[in-house]
Amino acid sequence: MIWPNKDLLQFTLENPTLLEDFPIAMDSGSARYLGPGILQFEPESTPLHSVILSAGIHGNETAPIELINQLINRIVDGTTTLNVRLLVIFGHPEAMIAQQRFCEVNLNRLFNGQWQHYKGQETERARFIEEKVEDFFVSHGHGQKLHYDLHTAIRGSQFEKFAIHPFTHSAAYPKEQFAFLKAIGLEAVLLSHEPASTFSYHTYKNHSAQSATVELGAVRPFGENDLSKLEDLFEALIQLLTDGSLAQSDEEIKLFQVVDTLIKDAEDYQLNISSDTPNFTSFKAGKTLAHSSQSHYTIKQDGDALVFPNTNLPIGQRAGLVVRATDWRSITLE
Ligand SMILES: O=C(O)CCC(=O)N[C@@H](CCC(=O)O)C(=O)O
Numbered sequence: 001m002i003w004p005n006k007d008l009l010q011f012t013l014e015n016p017t018l019l020e021d022f023p024i025a026m027d028s029g030s031a032r033y034l035g036p037g038i039l040q041f042e043p044e045s046t047p048l049h050s051v052i053l054s055a056g057i058h059g060n061e062t063a064p065i066e067l068i069n070q071l072i073n074r075i076v077d078g079t080t081t082l083n084v085r086l087l088v089i090f091g092h093p094e095a096m097i098a099q100q101r102f103c104e105v106n107l108n109r110l111f112n113g114q115w116q117h118y119k120g121q122e123t124e125r126a127r128f129i130e131e132k133v134e135d136f137f138v139s140h141g142h143g144q145k146l147h148y149d150l151h152t153a154i155r156g157s158q159f160e161k162f163a164i165h166p167f168t169h170s171a172a173y174p175k176e177q178f179a180f181l182k183a184i185g186l187e188a189v190l191l192s193h194e195p196a197s198t199f200s201y202h203t204y205k206n207h208s209a210q211s212a213t214v215e216l217g218a219v220r221p222f223g224e225n226d227l228s229k230l231e232d233l234f235e236a237l238i239q240l241l242t243d244g245s246l247a248q249s250d251e252e253i254k255l256f257q258v259v260d261t262l263i264k265d266a267e268d269y270q271l272n273i274s275s276d277t278p279n280f281t282s283f284k285a286g287k288t289l290a291h292s293s294q295s296h297y298t299i300k301q302d303g304d305a306l307v308f309p310n311t312n313l314p315i316g317q318r319a320g321l322v323v324r325a326t327d328w329r330s331i332t333l334e
């Protein structure tokens with residue numbers, strides 16, 4: 001197969017199941033197509049870092065897919081010269097075509113090997129992505145392993161752009177990553193309180209990558225995104241890929257500790273909020289936030305807030321995160 005000189009997004013939408021591995025001609029360095037939506041780049045110079053940029057793990061979250069696609073076009077046409085190793089992943093090509101979050105099962109609940117316990121077309125995709133990530137990081141040489149998994153959110157949010165930092169198992173948080181997340185235009189970081197089956201937890205836990213899930217505004221169809229809102233991110237990624245430095249902001253980003261994960265535990269599970277309640281809406285202690293025939297969840301502390309509320313999912317899956325504002329003194333930084 002010869003790379004047809006189209007962009008990765010167009011090629012992926014036209015070939016969502018093309019399981020081939022072939023080189024892509026580059027003026028500087030080398031690149032390979034590794035399978036649907038996946039390109040790996042190696043710089044000509046000694047690589048400064050190994051970086052994974054993923055988007056479209058949920059097929060209808062299109063803004064970051066368009067942003068990463070612009071970035072790749074600049075690399076392939078030689079406008080941007082890489083000095084890092086780079087693995088680009090468009091997570092779920094078939095859901096991208098269907099303009100859906102997923103087809104059969106939520107891909108972002110299948111990582112860290114969880115695909116072995118599910119059925120559905122996404123299980124093979126999760127296995128395949130884990131394999132390509134493993135191959136990529138096995139050949140890591142110098143610098144850091146970095147992974148930013150880019151998403152957009154289903155509902156509005158009091159903080160439009162924010163990140164979820166994987167659970168660290170008591171390890172220190174790298175200050176440089178928080179300053180980077182602020183510099184790319186994010187307002188808040190949620191600190192996860194437990195292991196997860198998300199892509200960003202997978203790379204953090206299994207490959208010691210500095211990783212984060214990054215939420216970049218609201219879900220919109222292809223062609224309807226205002227990418228000018230993501231300019232800080234675009235510029236910071238160019239900087240990272242070319243000179244290997246992480247853009248830094250002096251302003252502190254807001255921190256939230258995840259205090260509880262809400263799990264849908266019965267078909268009649270309900271959240272006591274209206275359908276347009278934005279992410280980070282806070283509540284008074286004592287409010288019954290969720291109830292079902294099996295359980296009820298009461299807000300524990302004034303100001304505790306809800307992120308990612310969703311009951312349109314199978315029993316056993318996450319129906320929301322309850323988060324609490326915290327400050328820098330409560331965490332260990334390195
Ligand atoms: O808006 C929503 O409800 C979901 C947006 C989204 O896809 N978020 C990710 C977060 C992953 C994480 O917790 O690291 C997800 O739910 O998979």
Ligand SMILES: [Zn+2]
Binds near residue numbers: 057061151152
């Ligand atoms: Zn998502």
